[in-house]
Amino acid sequence: MDMLEDYLRAVSRLLPRAKREDIIAELRDEILTRIEARESELGRSLTPDETEALLREFGHPIVVAARYRDEPQYSVGTALYPYWIFAVRFAVILEVAISVLVFFGRVIGGANPGEALGTAIGSGITGMMTLIGFATVAAWIIERKGITIDYFNTWRVRDLRFLDFAAWDWTDVSEWLAPKTHRDRRADRRDHSYDYAYDYRPFAWTYRQSSASRGVAAIVIAVVFILWWTGVLSFGLTPIPVDYAAMHVDPGALAQVDYPALKAALYWPVLAYFLVLAAFGAVVLTYPRGVRVRGLFDMAIGLSELGLAAWVWTASPIAAAVHIDSGPALLTRISAFFEHPMPIPLELAATVFLVLFAFIGLCRALGGLWELISGAPRYWGGC
Secondary structure (H helix, E strand, O other): OOOOOOOHHHHHOOHHHHHHHHHHHHHHHHHHHHHHHHHHHHHOOOOHHHHHHHHHHHHHHHHHHHHHOOOOOOOOOOOOOHHHHHHHHHHHHHHHHHHHHHHHHHHHHHOOOOHHHHHHHHHHHHHHHHHHHHHHHHHHHHHHOOOHHHHHHHHHHHHHHHHHHOOOOOHHHHHHHOOOHHHHHHHHOOOOOHHOOOOOOOOHHOOOOHHHHHHHHHHHHHHHHHHHOOOOOOOOOOOOOOOOOOOEEEOOHHHHHHHHHHHHHHHHHHHHHHHHHHHHHHHHHHHOOHHHHHHHHHHHHHHHHHHHHHHHHHHHOOOOHHHHOOHHHHHHHHHHHHHOOEEEEEHHHHHHHHHHHHHHHHHHHHHHHHHHHOOOOOOOOOO
């Protein structure tokens, strides 16, 4: 019976420790009963091969042990599966879009088109698998830990517009891009067969920033950026020699910046920022009516954006390239750009971007402070 003991030992390793002895005793009795019944039929003892065949019929130790586990026997359950498959589709669309941008970005930067295409396809496939794996792990954790997502039970019709993008296919894109007159659209609406589910005119939407869309957008942006920032996803964005003259771009002092040193200095602050952004999205989805909690997160994120902008402006390796002493000096440089737009001054572009980034951070911090104090959402329909 050494074979039976080896089999039971393998099963016991996979069982919950608290129930292990009782379950093994039950299994031993059941298997011995089967062996005795088979030996009675044959009128002799079973050979080792026959015993092994019987144990194989009884089940692999992994399968047998799984029958006695209390936790779910699946990664994504029926309740979460529709949301999981939606997330998978969204990840595929997102990666396709990124791959297209990577391809054209590398070609514009002077890379060989064939090499750029291979890099874009490779990074796209890797990114899809990574994001699908992340979605599966998230669903697994939600299933095992019993995490409650309030949005699943309290969603509202006005939150559903953000689903449109992930439902697109090539037919929808071609229909949306097709030229259509205002008269054609009015005629469509008079036709009772017109399907509003396929009306993807983004500029015709009434401006509403729902909590669901904010939460989903924050999580997607944060997760994708964190995976790229930490090196899990590359998107094919490897350094390549750039011919600035051919691109009609003047990098100025930015061409001399030590970018690895800049990234090293920003690594942990930026990682912390996007972790907080992901946490903000999770809070918005799980607790959509928590206006003050959302305001606290918004204020912290806005202040961190202001702090990051201030550091880049005054103390970073690119401070000398982007810093301008006064507002009039900035306006003078912008005016000069419009008079002589070529070559494009990257220093000025970086300065304008940094100013806008700081302004957005200030607005977000003030909006968060308003929500924290008043308890009223600052977006109409955003409760």
